[in-house]
Amino acid sequence: MSLLNIIHYPDKRLHTVAKPVVAVDARIQKLVADMAQTMYAAPGIGLAATQVDVHEQVIVIDISETRSDLRVFINPQILKAEGSSVHEEGCLSVPGIYDRVTRAERITVSALNAEGETFTLDADELLAVCIQHEMDHLKGKVFVEYLSPLKQTRIRNKLKKHLRETM
Ligand code: NI
Numbered sequence: 001m002s003l004l005n006i007i008h009y010p011d012k013r014l015h016t017v018a019k020p021v022v023a024v025d026a027r028i029q030k031l032v033a034d035m036a037q038t039m040y041a042a043p044g045i046g047l048a049a050t051q052v053d054v055h056e057q058v059i060v061i062d063i064s065e066t067r068s069d070l071r072v073f074i075n076p077q078i079l080k081a082e083g084s085s086v087h088e089e090g091c092l093s094v095p096g097i098y099d100r101v102t103r104a105e106r107i108t109v110s111a112l113n114a115e116g117e118t119f120t121l122d123a124d125e126l127l128a129v130c131i132q133h134e135m136d137h138l139k140g141k142v143f144v145e146y147l148s149p150l151k152q153t154r155i156r157n158k159l160k161k162h163l164r165e166t167m
Helices: 026-041 125-138 149-166
Strands: 046-048 058-061 071-082 085-089 099-103 106-112 118-124
Touching: 026 046, 026 058, 026 071, 046 125, 058 125, 071 125, 085 125, 099 125, 106 125, 118 125
Parallel strands: none
Antiparallel strands: 046 058, 058 071, 071 106, 085 099, 106 118
């Protein structure tokens, strides 16, 4: 396994739309393993392939306290979305920025797992938020795009300054 480089907003590559995975083969399984290791090391609770500059529909999530419940979503699709709720979100691609986003409260998602098997999952609370956040990445969307234009400008300027200071 290897750690992957996470790209940071406002990098334009974060706006790439991911393509469906054609076959869950050894290459995709290595990507899943590397993404999981990268997410745990960060540390974060979710990571989309877009964030490591791979533009295929792969997501890893682990919202457990013990970091022992890895969930893999390949080619995810939302079958049903109900209600709405507001949560404070952050993102490994937008370090140090947290803000409130409104999303569906409950979702039903279907996807392939790391073995290439189809599964369907009902999710609510943090898991539902996380799945929707990561699926947005696959569509080229970063959570700050839900915020006001003024906030987005402030965040871009802050992260550009941060980038200069850490180079
Ligand atoms: Ni994110």
